Amino acid sequence: MSSAPWSLHVLSEVLAAFTVRSPTALRDVMSRVAEAVDAEITAIMDGAQSDFQHCVGLEDHQKFLLAAAVEERLPVLSLAGVPLHLYWAPLDGGAVMVVGRFREAYSLEERALLRAMGRSIQLSTQMLAALKAEQEAKDLAIREATIDALTGLPNRRYLLAHLGAGLDPSSGGRLQIGLLFIDFDRFKHINDVYGHSVGDAYLQAVGVALGQFHDADTFVARLAGDEFIVVVASANIGILTDLADRILQCLKQPVKIRGRLLHYSASIGVALAEPGDRPQDLLDKADMAMYSVKQLLPGGYACFEPNMLDQARRKAVLESEIRSALLQDEVIAFFQPIISSLHGGVVGFEALARWLHPRRGLLTPKDFIEVAEDAGLLRDLDARILRDACCSFSGWQSVQKGFNPRLSINISAATLQDPTLIERVKESLVSSGLKARNLLLEVTESSLVKNVERAQHNILSLKKMGVKLAVDDFGTGYSSLRYLRQFPVSMLKIDRSFVSGLGQSYDDKVIVETILRMAASLGIQVVAEGVETEEQRAILSRMGCEFLQGYLLGHPLDSPMSDQFLARSERRRNWLRQPIV
Amino acid sequence: MTITDSATESASDVVAGKGARWVVVGSSTQAEAELAVREALAPIVKRADPKLTIIFCSPAHNLAEISRLVRATVGSGEVIGCSTAGELLRNHPTTGGLLIWALGGDGFAVTTGVGLGDPATGLRDAAQTAAQCLRQLERKEHTLLFLLADGLCGDQMEVVRGAYDVSGAGVPLVGGCAGDDMALQGTQQIHSGELLTHAVVAAAITSNAPMAIGIAHGWEPLSEAMLVTGSRGTTLESLDDRPALDVYLDTYEAPDEVRNDPAAFFDFAHTRPVGIARRNRTEIRYVYGADYELRTLMIFAEVPQGAMAYLMQGNATSVLNATTDVCALAEQALGGQPARGFMLLECVARKTLLSNAGLLDESLKLPSVASEAAVGGFYTYGEIARTEGSGGLHNQTVVALALA
Numbered sequence: 008m009s010s011a012p013w014s015l016h017v018l019s020e021v022l023a024a025f026t027v028r029s030p031t032a033l034r035d036v037m038s039r040v041a042e043a044v045d046a047e048i049t050a051i052m053d054g055a056q057s058d059f060q061h062c063v064g065l066e067d068h069q070k071f072l073l074a075a076a077v078e079e080r081l082p083v084l085s086l087a088g089v090p091l092h093l094y095w096a097p098l099d100g101g102a103v104m105v106v107g108r109f110r111e112a113y114s115l116e117e118r119a120l121l122r123a124m125g126r127s128i129q130l131s132t133q134m135l136a137a138l139k140a141e142q143e144a145k146d147l148a149i150r151e152a153t154i155d156a157l158t159g160l161p162n163r164r165y166l167l168a169h170l171g172a173g174l175d176p177s178s179g180g181r182l183q184i185g186l187l188f189i190d191f192d193r194f195k196h197i198n199d200v201y202g203h204s205v206g207d208a209y210l211q212a213v214g215v216a217l218g219q220f221h222d223a224d225t226f227v228a229r230l231a232g233d234e235f236i237v238v239v240a241s242a243n244i245g246i247l248t249d250l251a252d253r254i255l256q257c258l259k260q261p262v263k264i265r266g267r268l269l270h271y272s273a274s275i276g277v278a279l280a281e282p283g284d285r286p287q288d289l290l291d292k293a294d295m296a297m298y299s300v301k302q303l304l305p306g307g308y309a310c311f312e313p314n315m316l317d318q319a320r321r322k323a324v325l326e327s328e329i330r331s332a333l334l335q336d337e338v339i340a341f342f343q344p345i346i347s348s349l350h351g352g353v354v355g356f357e358a359l360a361r362w363l364h365p366r367r368g369l370l371t372p373k374d375f376i377e378v379a380e381d382a383g384l385l386r387d388l389d390a391r392i393l394r395d396a397c398c399s400f401s402g403w404q405s406v407q408k409g410f411n412p413r414l415s416i417n418i419s420a421a422t423l424q425d426p427t428l429i430e431r432v433k434e435s436l437v438s439s440g441l442k443a444r445n446l447l448l449e450v451t452e453s454s455l456v457k458n459v460e461r462a463q464h465n466i467l468s469l470k471k472m473g474v475k476l477a478v479d480d481f482g483t484g485y486s487s488l489r490y491l492r493q494f495p496v497s498m499l500k501i502d503r504s505f506v507s508g509l510g511q512s513y514d515d516k517v518i519v520e521t522i523l524r525m526a527a528s529l530g531i532q533v534v535a536e537g538v539e540t541e542e543q544r545a546i547l548s549r550m551g552c553e554f555l556q557g558y559l560l561g562h563p564l565d566s567p568m569s570d571q572f573l574a575r576s577e578r579r580r581n582w583l584r585q586p587i588v
Numbered sequence: 589m590t591i592t593d594s595a596t597e598s599a600s601d602v603v604a605g606k607g608a609r610w611v612v613v614g615s616s617t618q619a620e621a622e623l624a625v626r627e628a629l630a631p632i633v634k635r636a637d638p639k640l641t642i643i644f645c646s647p648a649h650n651l652a653e654i655s656r657l658v659r660a661t662v663g664s665g666e667v668i669g670c671s672t673a674g675e676l677l678r679n680h681p682t683t684g685g686l687l688i689w690a691l692g693g694d695g696f697a698v699t700t701g702v703g704l705g706d707p708a709t710g711l712r713d714a715a716q717t718a719a720q721c722l723r724q725l726e727r728k729e730h731t732l733l734f735l736l737a738d739g740l741c742g743d744q745m746e747v748v749r750g751a752y753d754v755s756g757a758g759v760p761l762v763g764g765c766a767g768d769d770m771a772l773q774g775t776q777q778i779h780s781g782e783l784l785t786h787a788v789v790a791a792a793i794t795s796n797a798p799m800a801i802g803i804a805h806g807w808e809p810l811s812e813a814m815l816v817t818g819s820r821g822t823t824l825e826s827l828d829d830r831p832a833l834d835v836y837l838d839t840y841e842a843p844d845e846v847r848n849d850p851a852a853f854f855d856f857a858h859t860r861p862v863g864i865a866r867r868n869r870t871e872i873r874y875v876y877g878a879d880y881e882l883r884t885l886m887i888f889a890e891v892p893q894g895a896m897a898y899l900m901q902g903n904a905t906s907v908l909n910a911t912t913d914v915c916a917l918a919e920q921a922l923g924g925q926p927a928r929g930f931m932l933l934e935c936v937a938r939k940t941l942l943s944n945a946g947l948l949d950e951s952l953k954l955p956s957v958a959s960e961a962a963v964g965g966f967y968t969y970g971e972i973a974r975t976e977g978s979g980g981l982h983n984q985t986v987v988a989l990a991l992a
Contacts (some may be wrong), residue, residue, distance in 0.1 A: 019894040020894040020895045034749075038978065041978040042977065042979040043894070044867075045866055045976070045977040046978065047976070048978075049978075063752065063753065063978060064752065064757040066755075066756040066758065066980055086757075086758070087758060106976075109873040110976075124807075215729035312663075402977065
């Protein structure tokens with residue numbers, strides 16, 4: 008039997024050591040080199056500083072001895088009284104690879120072989136460095152693609168992959184996956200009031216706080232904006248609700264950002280995966296539960312229930328139908344008259360949105376306005392009513408005969424801030440021929456006050472055009488009345504809740520009287536809404552409320568019927584004006 | 589039945605006096621855990637608190653219960669251990685039993701550590717973590733690191749590499765890979781009363797007297813040297829660019845059933861290992877299976893690509909000699925001091941070969957070992973012994989640790 012030369016062992020095995028598949032496994036390479044040459048010590052040292060990139064076989068306190076030996080190019084170093092024979096393979100930049108073997112010196116054949124291998128080792132090391140850099144670049148790219156840059160938490164992509172693996176039974180996935188959908192209450196307020204940089208700092212603080220809940224079974228990610236997700240691997244409802252409680256308590260703590268203590272709360276939707284659920288299904292369930300919390304009890308949590316799914320589906324269908332209705336002109340303006348308490352004649356109309364639903368018939372805003380608002384369709388709805396009401400109103404024969412009522416149109420907070428509002432109003436006025444002075448735009452107190460800065464430009468522009476501003480539902484919103492001085496308000500509309508109490512509630516009577524006196528002293532006209540009884544009308548007339556609106560005086564009607572209503576009202580008024588013979 | 593090395597017990601007192609170093613071994617084949625522990629610990633509890641107690645226990649026992657009982661009995665000393673593929677006492681190999689090996693006395697100091705790995709990433713980091721116990725050890729003149737690792741978790745060589753990363757060349761490594769009575773389903777490790785899998789437990793032992801390691805296997809090359817042209821982890825893919833399985837079957841002239849039946853192959857390969865050529869020795873690798881489709885061999889530890897390899901052969905006599913010689917080899921390295929005790933770590937495949945030849949008890953007579961020296965160990969799935977170089981993982985080998 009022949010025995011292969013020892014040098015051949017070294018050559019083939021050391022070269023093979025550098026073919027390891029992982030570019031990050033430098034320590035594996037060095038271990039294999041040491042094993043191949045039967046050496047105890049291998050090291051790679053940077054030249055100038057004698058720093059160790061890598062070292063196998065020496066304890067920390069022995070390394071300086073090797074560094075000194077390399078510097079002096081000693082062929083043998085005594086360690087604990089035992090000779091360590093050294094060989095160097097010079098590498099680029101003054102670096103050196105050192106191989107040390109105790110007791111037995113390298114033979115001439117071994118030295119020649121190791122020397123000849125120097126270039127290969129160098130090339131291999133360079134290749135490994137290049138591969139390592141490439142791997143690090145890939146790792147960075149993966150990290151950037153999967154980690155949220157703001158909070159450092161896993162991002163949506165990572166979350167979906169994590170959920171996918173957890174929910175996939177074929178990959179050993181567990182079905183007891185639970186999920187918390189965390190959404191901050193009024194987070195937009197932080198951005199609006201303090202700016203986006205403070206908002207971002209707040210989210211970073213939230214990321215740190217939620218990161219404390221991360222453990223082997225609990226995965227925390229940022230989904231988007233102010234939405235965070237917590238995935239629990241071995242969950243039941245008890246575990247999830249307990250965790251939700253703890254997270255809510257944690258998030259209720261004030262956060263100090265740039266010297267300001269910010270107090271905000273979050274709402275949490277809780278859902279437990281069921282067999283067959285995909286990641287998006289589970290997210291949707293928890294989102295629905297979170298949405299229900301927002302509506303009912305912001306700052307708390309709710310667990311998903313199957314009826315939420317039905318509600319969500321109905322909502323989705325309704326949203327789709329609203330979009331279609333706006334395109335198909337199914338949403339039109341109805342008109343409710345506003346009557347003078349002095350002479351009983353019509354002084355104006357309020358345009359109200361109605362939806363001629365192809366299957367469900369005539370729908371009022373309470374049937375669809377909330378969904379439209381959530382879907383961001385209020386501006387489109389307002390624009391549609393503005394255009395339709397102006398066109399219809401100006402086309403009435405009675406108006407063309409010289410009757411001169413005013414047209415009131417509700418606009419939402421979103422429309423009040425809309426940079427295109429002025430253009431839209433101008434277009435509607437031009438195309439309808441309606442005079443600006445006959446147009447009133449009604450806004451609620453809250454939309455006026457909450458969006459002061461953004462709405463100011465539009466309000467002043469409307470004033471310049473001659474369009475008047477009315478405050479709807481007056482008395483139900485803000486206690487401060489400063490905005491009545493700040494904005495050119497022409498009319499207040501007393502909320503129906505005060506009117507309905509007239510004749511029964513002393514408090515309501517006092518409130519209405521106070522509003523009337525205040526408006527009179529500020530030169531602002533007043534309309535009482537929701538007048539439904541003769542008693543209410545009589546009381547309001549006695550109080551001096553000049554304008555009345557309500558079912559007692561006229562229901563909302565479509566355009567042709569409103570035209571007729573106005574004509575009848577004018578005929579009656581003219582007849583009353585005739586002298587009694 | 590209780591097998592207690594009572595001779596060792598009495599000799600320790602006579603030779604060393606109270607407070608001096610001692611090594612004691614006890615064992616039991618009782619099936620009931622409490623009885624087994626009581627019997628196996630009987631010679632040990634007579635001593636002052638042991639510094640280190642090592643449990644070698646068949647998976648037939650409830651290791652958690654065994655470990656809890658031992659921990660509760662031995663006091664404040666360190667307790668480690670593992671499951672076995674059989675236990676070793678002088679003259680008396682057992683299967684399904686319990687063996688407890690302990691050392692104590694002022695001349696020894698011990699620290700222990702544990703690291704957890706997993707089959708996907710292997711045990712290198714686990715071994716590195718376990719070996720950190722060396723850093724807590726106040727060293728005397730002689731120090732070594734004793735390792736017990738999961739024998740079925742990745743490449744066993746990684747255990748040596750991980751431990752060597754910490755120990756460096758100055759500290760010998762010795763130990764074994766846990767077994768499971770050849771079920772090859774999973775092994776267990778014990779550290780401080782805790783039962784673990786996919787773990788490495790380590791004991792850093794320091795002594796004011798020498799400790800030495802003997803290594804022997806008795807295998808000889810059957811084939812010419814071959815170049816390992818394909819190797820990935822613990823799969824040997826090709827030798828001299830031929831499928832490794834084909835080379836293996838042809839070289840050993842394997843019968844037909846071995847070429848088709850995995851069970852027959854397992855029995856056949858049990859006594860036909862692969863050898864890796866090293867500078868002044870041949871390291872043995874245990875072939876435990878074959879992939880008939882890919883034509884590869886499955887090995888307990890890596891056969892490095894580029895290495896020179898042999899297919900090995902042995903017979904009962906050569907294997908027997910290795911066992912009987914290894915203790916003498918270790919004792920010779922004690923520099924003339926008498927051995928107080930031995931730890932034997934022997935590959936389970938050798939047990940099969942010797943048993944088939946009716947030489948198993950014979951192999952453990954150990955004529956070179958003084959009768960007062962305690963002897964105990966276990967049948968392993970891999971043996972660790974690094975005294976020179978940076979490798980030191982062996983298969984189908986017997987390793988003896990001798991302590992003066």
